[in-house]
Amino acid sequence: MNIVVCVKQAPDTAATVTVQDGKVSWGDAPLVLNPWDEYAVEQALLTKEEHGGKITAISLGPEDAKEALKTALAMGVDEAILVSDPAFAGADTLVASKVLAAAISKVEAVDLIFFGRSAVDSDSGVLGAQVARRLGWPSLSLVAAVNNLSPEGGTIEVERMIDEGRQIVKGSLPVVVSVVKGINEPRYPSFMGIRKASRAEIPLWTAVDLGLTAVPSPAMTWPEIFAPLKIETKCEFIEGETPVVIAEKLADRLMEEKVI
Amino acid sequence: MDFNLSSEHKMVQRMVRDFAQKEVAPVIKEWDRKQDMAPFVLPRMAELGILGVCIPVRYGGQGMDYITLGLVCEELEAIDSTLRVVMSVHMGLCCLGIFQLGTEEQKHEHLIPLARGEKIGAYGLTEPGVGSDPANISSTARLERDEYIINGEKMWISLATKAHTVLWFARTAPKGEIPHEGITAFILDTSLAGVTRGDIHGKLGVRAGSTGWINCQDVRLPMGNRLGEEGEGFKIAMSCLDNGRYTVGSGAVGLIRACIEASVSYANERHAFGRPISRFQLIQQKIAKMAQSYEAARLLNLQAGWMKNQGLRNTKETSLAKWFATDASFAAASEAIQVHGAYGYSDEYDVERFLRNARGGIIYEGSSEIQTLIQAGYALGLRDDSPLRCELPGYDPDDWQTGA
Structure with missing residues (x-):
């Protein structure tokens, strides 16, 4: 199977994010592989371990997004490609999906593309579906389990995490799958992987390499960014003789606060 | 002067940090109170390759440098000292000792399984009556044909009850005017007859680790297990x-x-x-x-x-x-x-x-x-x-x- 996993470099979730002059800053906190994408990488690795094949990680971003690709390499993907061009700066998901679809079309005979559910920084969560649309492939989003995958039969059956529970969906290959947390337990990079990753030459594909003569302007811009107001929280302990008494008091308090 | 860590260093740092934070931090208090080592710690460190971090790949290790070893220790001890103690005795004292001074044959026989984490290493110098004055150890090794007969007791030995291989220091010549001259180093296999050991409880700290004693009573050790020359032990x-x-x-x-x-x-x-x-x-x-x-x-x-x-x-x-x-x-x-x-x-x-x-x-x-x-x-x-x-x-x- 030819598998592509799309990854993004994102600020560490432990970073303290601040907004200065309408720009988001995470101080000197390191940039890491978007945590949701770790599940996508792991799912790609598990799929390869079961069905064989090759995994290519692709990232759209500035030059230093190579570090995220190195993490994917260290976890075990076979190849990594950085898609980067000054023309892509400020890309929204419409632009990003066009660029990524062009990059994926350049990778030979792809059967399966994995995305994380969203990026922890921009958090749009729609890129997978948009790339699928651009490629004309089915999109299976918010996948919590892959029950059946038959490369020979060209079919896949997954469980989607939806508000009401789990939805079982069948689809055909090639397909775009975006995965949620809990689908697997991402492995740590191995030392062998780290050695390989630190020596890897990561090719850089520009707009010209992708045959994109005109990069569309983003349809969405972020005119203003501000940090949410700090909410003062107060902790209140409900005490009582028995669980029943505590429950009654709690229910009263919640009704008083108009929570229920 | 370049103060930057390489991307290799940073990736290892992150990997070890994730391991210690995700897997050990949630349960460390419990094991500290129990005064016992969590049973998953050593196998997991072995599986992740941490136990062979700075040993060349051809000797079963991961081929990273000594700075990586230091970074690994920093990350481990940021969660609990007992994790770093493993690196001190297994890697710092035992593996690197054999790597530095062992013959090619000894490296193949002893270092490879240690670096792969299939075996655990320790270091036996301190004795019940000798700490800061190791030249005065009283453990003995007597050569009898092609075997050394080892006798003596070591104390405060980290991983005493977990180790398979211990660098053991013993006297091959009686204490002379210069006491450290008669000391020789050995690679002791703890499965040999005559080796007994136990953990010490009631320590102030490093409670989620293993610290103990090892006793050798007429342990017959092949001559090939001598590390370095006779008298070179100190x-x-x-x-x-x-x-x-x-x-x-x-x-x-x-x-x-x-x-x-x-x-x-x-x-x-x-x-x-x-x-x-x-x-x-x-x-x-x-x-x-x-x-x-x-x-x-x-x-x-x-x-x-x-x-x-x-x-x-x-x-x-x-x-x-x-x-x-x-x-x-x-x-x-x-x-x-x-x-x-x-x-x-x-x-x-x-x-x-x-x-x-x-x-x-x-x-x-x-x-x-x-x-x-x-x-x-x-x-x-x-x-x-x-x-x-x-x-x-x-x-x-x-x-x-x-x-x-």
Whole structure:
């Protein structure tokens, strides 16, 4: 199977994010592989371990997004490609999906593309579906389990995490799958992987390499960014003789606060 | 001068941090209270390759450099000292000792399984009656045809009950005028008949680790298990300590960092007199001192690691780094408790464990008093590094990362 996993470099979730002059800053906190994408990488690795094949990680971003690709390499993907061009700066998901679809079309005979559910920084969560649309492939989003995958039969059956529970969906290959947390337990990079990753030459594909003569302007811009107001929280302990008494008091308090 | 860590260093740092935070941090208090080592720790460290981090790939290791070893120790001790102790005795004292001084045959037989984590290593120098004065050990090894007969007891041995392979120091000649001359090093297999051992409980710190005693009674050890020459044991023991101390010092850097993180977080959260206590200058002073010692300790240890990479003798620098970092980690832990007030005095928070754990570091692998004498010796010109028959090999990435 030819598998592509799309990854993004994102600020560490432990970073303290601040907004200065309408720009988001995470101080000197390191940039890491978007945590949701770790599940996508792991799912790609598990799929390869079961069905064989090759995994290519692709990232759209500035030059230093190579570090995220190195993490994917260290976890075990076979190849990594950085898609980067000054023309892509400020890309929204419409632009990003066009660029990524062009990059994926350049990778030979792809059967399966994995995305994380969203990026922890921009958090749009729609890129997978948009790339699928651009490629004309089915999109299976918010996948919590892959029950059946038959490369020979060209079919896949997954469980989607939806508000009401789990939805079982069948689809055909090639397909775009975006995965949620809990689908697997991402492995740590191995030392062998780290050695390989630190020596890897990561090719850089520009707009010209992708045959994109005109990069569309983003349809969405972020005119203003501000940090949410700090909410003062107060902790209140409900005490009582028995669980029943505590429950009654709690229910009263919640009704008083108009929570229920 | 380049102070940057390589991307390889950073990836290893992150991987080990994730392991320690995700897998050990949630259960460490429980095991500390039980005074036992969590059974998953050693197998998991083996599986992740941590137990062979800075041994060449052809000897079963991961082919990383000595700076990586220091970074691994920092990350492990930021969660619990017992994790770093594993690296001190298994890697610093045992694996690197065999790597430095073992014959090719000994490396194949003993180092490969250790570096792969299939076996665990330890180091037996200290005895019930001998700590800072190891030249006066009384364990013996008597050559009988082609076997050494080992007798004696070792005490305060980390991983005593977990280790398969112990670097064992014993006297092959009676104590003469120069006591350290009759000492020889051996690679002891703990499964041999006559080896008994046990753990010591009731320690102040490193409670989630294994520290114990090993006794040898007429243990018959093949001649091929002698490490180095007869009478070379004392020099070997001291040379191994150059590596063990480096891991202790680097670990202490992690302990200081953990004290800073805990103190900053608590000081921002806890209010007194209507303000977070982090706004009070006496709290700030404590945290500033921790930050100062963290940076200094880190640089001293990185310098020692860099010297090891270059293949330079680093006895002086390593001793200084270990001395400074461990003293500073104890001070940082004590001040971290002060920042936490009464809460810091209870095991609801981590800082009391940090203090108990930090206390050991200023005793083992050369007490702060011994490090003081070493440094005075260098400064006054009373001490000289006599050359070793085999120095610790410097780091060569191409050679180390090439397979068998």
